[in-house]
Amino acid sequence: MATKDIIDTLAGIEPGSALDGIRAKRVQARDNAQKSYLSLFEPIDAGDVSLVERAAVALFVIGLHREPTVAAFYRTKLAATADGARLVEAVDVEIARGETSGPYGAFPAGPLSVENKAGLIYRVGAERKPDLGDRLVAAFEHAHLLVFRPRDAAAADMKALLAAGWSNTGIVTFSQLVAFLSFQVRVVTGLRVLGASLRRTANVAAGA
Amino acid sequence: MSAASNVTPPVVFTQDELGWVSWIDPLPEAELTERHFAGLVDRSRSKSEYFRLLVRDPEVLEARTKTDKDIFYNVADGLPRAERELAAAATSRYNGCIYCASVHARFASTYSKRRDDVQRLLDEGVGADLGERWNAVVKASVALAATPIAFGPDNIDELRRAGLDDAEIVDVINGASFFNWANRLMLSLGEPSK
Numbered sequence: 001m002a003t004k005d006i007i008d009t010l011a012g013i014e015p016g017s018a019l020d021g022i023r024a025k026r027v028q029a030r031d032n033a034q035k036s037y038l039s040l041f042e043p044i045d046a047g048d049v050s051l052v053e054r055a056a057v058a059l060f061v062i063g064l065h066r067e068p069t070v071a072a073f074y075r076t077k078l079a080a081t082a083d084g085a086r087l088v089e090a091v092d093v094e095i096a097r098g099e100t101s102g103p104y105g106a107f108p109a110g111p112l113s114v115e116n117k118a119g120l121i122y123r124v125g126a127e128r129k130p131d132l133g134d135r136l137v138a139a140f141e142h143a144h145l146l147v148f149r150p151r152d153a154a155a156a157d158m159k160a161l162l163a164a165g166w167s168n169t170g171i172v173t174f175s176q177l178v179a180f181l182s183f184q185v186r187v188v189t190g191l192r193v194l195g196a197s198l199r200r201t202a203n204v205a206a207g208a
Numbered sequence: 209m210s211a212a213s214n215v216t217p218p219v220v221f222t223q224d225e226l227g228w229v230s231w232i233d234p235l236p237e238a239e240l241t242e243r244h245f246a247g248l249v250d251r252s253r254s255k256s257e258y259f260r261l262l263v264r265d266p267e268v269l270e271a272r273t274k275t276d277k278d279i280f281y282n283v284a285d286g287l288p289r290a291e292r293e294l295a296a297a298a299t300s301r302y303n304g305c306i307y308c309a310s311v312h313a314r315f316a317s318t319y320s321k322r323r324d325d326v327q328r329l330l331d332e333g334v335g336a337d338l339g340e341r342w343n344a345v346v347k348a349s350v351a352l353a354a355t356p357i358a359f360g361p362d363n364i365d366e367l368r369r370a371g372l373d374d375a376e377i378v379d380v381i382n383g384a385s386f387f388n389w390a391n392r393l394m395l396s397l398g399e400p401s402k
Contacts, residue, residue, distance in 0.1 A: 022375050025285045029278035029382065035271035044267065066356040102355045103303050110219030115333070146392045147355055151304030153396035155231040168232045169264040175393055176268045183389035189357045190381030197364045198374065 005034040007184065010070050011191040019195050037184065040177050041077070048170035053136060054177060055081045056091055060140055061181045063095030064147050070185050090131040094140060098122045102148030119149060138164030139174060146178045215401040218306050221330035223313045223323070226306070230398040234260035249273045261397060272389070279382045287372070287379035290319035291345055295380050297326065298346040299353050299387035302334050307400035308391050344370035348377075349384035 004015060007030075013019045023030050041054060055078040062071045078084040078091065104119035122144040124137045132140065138161050145153060161171050215229050234257050235244065245251055247266025250273075253259040262269045280292050293316035300309035313330055317323040328336040334350045337343065344366045351359040359381075367377050394400075 018374065019378070022285075022378050025375070026278055026282060026382075028282065029275050032271045032274040032278070036268060036275060039265075039267035039271055064355065103353065105304065107304060108217050108219045108306075112220060142396075146396055150392050150395040155399075157396065158231045162232075171232055172262060172264040172397070173268065175396055176262070176265060176272070179389045179392035180268070180272070182392055183385045186352045186357060186359075186385035186388055187381060190352055190359055190385060191378070193360055194364055194374065194377055194381065197361055 005030065006037050007033060007187055007191065010073060010184075010188040011195065013191060013195060017195070018198050019191055033184070033187070036180055040173070040180060043173075048167050049173045049177070052078070052081045052084045052087070053139065053174075055084050056087050056132075056136055057139055057143055057174065057177055058181055059088070059091050060095060060098075061143050061147055061178055062185055063092065064098055064144065065185050066099070067185050067189060070188055087131065087136075090128045094124060094128060094132075097125055098140075098144050100148060103150065105149030105152035107151060122148075134164045135166065138166065142174075143178050146175070147182065215399060217399050218310075218402050221301060221306055221309050221313070223310060223317060223327065223330070224402075225314075226310050227401040228258050228307050228394065228398055229401050230257050230261045232261065232397065234258075235263055236260075246270055249277075258394070258398070262393070276386060276390075279379070279386050285375050287376040287383075288319070290316055290322075291342070291376075292379055292383040293319060294326075294329075294342060294345050295349045295383035296387045296390075298329060298334055298349040299384045300391055301329060302350045302353050303388070303391040303395070305387075305391040305395050307394050308387060310400070312387075341370040341372075344372070345380055348380050349387075352381065352384045353388055 008020070013023070055074065058074040059071065059078045062074050075088060079088050098120070100120040102119065104117040106116045107113060122141060124132060124140050129137050142157060142161055145157065158171065166174065218226060237254055237260065240254055240263070244263045244266050245254070247263045247269040248254055248259055249270055259269070280289070283289050293312045296312035297309055297316050300312060309330060313326050317326045320326070325338045325342065329338065329346065334346055338346065348359065348363040348367055351357070351363050364377060367380060372380070
């Protein structure tokens, strides 16, 4: 039986449950998913990406996944971050503005072009730009690209982030953040669905 | 910015070995410190442009690499290696990561000895008919990769009917989820080269 980590908390996995037992057999994967979370949200060096930027991007990314439990967690985190509370409303408005379904985008020109799928090219609304600032505006537009149409990413997108004040190291951390959240929300959703299925089976076996 | 003007990008999914070129500056090998080597986990990764780029944030890279290794290499419990690689390849095919798909399709072929089936996944896409068990793994991986996530009770039922137990289903969830992490780094920080 292990102490609950962030995935257990978000997926509703209780100590001693069947899923806790399965996760406990993979200590390294479990511990390092937790360390990934901590190194992104409680970093030893936040010089290239501030804590409020991390929390704002997290709420935006998870909001786009329309996963309410996980989004509520990151909304609370943003509200609790110094200078974060004032951003919550703007981020929520931008989530609604960016909602769509993915993945879509274009493959390199050639035989795969027949699989190209057009979709929303999201840009931050002009009225929210002053609240968010240049760095977060660029970050949200890039995060939307990464969430829904990663195969559209191009060298020019790196230039846009650099031009908005992101350093090379900041771009790496920010990219890891969006990509990690894409992993975390899927593990949480998958384990929650499996857990519900196991509870149903247990109830049937118990004649409930 | 790294010069990438001489790159010849692949235009189809392939099991061939590909290169990968960064669009922003990796750390030079000469600048790597012990903190960076800890982040690389395997010292030999200092030769890779991709890992010398990611090691700009060594703590995240270290944790990510160790997550990756356990999800894919720790086969003491759960799914056979071939099907973990299949989940990674299917996710990469669906998201459109030609580089990740090449690596993990190759691994799936090596461990399953079903190279032609793996190639059909690459050629025809995630709808290719690969038999009940593999179809269930591919379908679950694709449902997880969709945004919003489309994975639901039907996927669990299908995996169970195909013979997977709970620990194996957790491996499908972890393997497919992990490639939503990997694909987004490989696709957005640089590009594959032939």
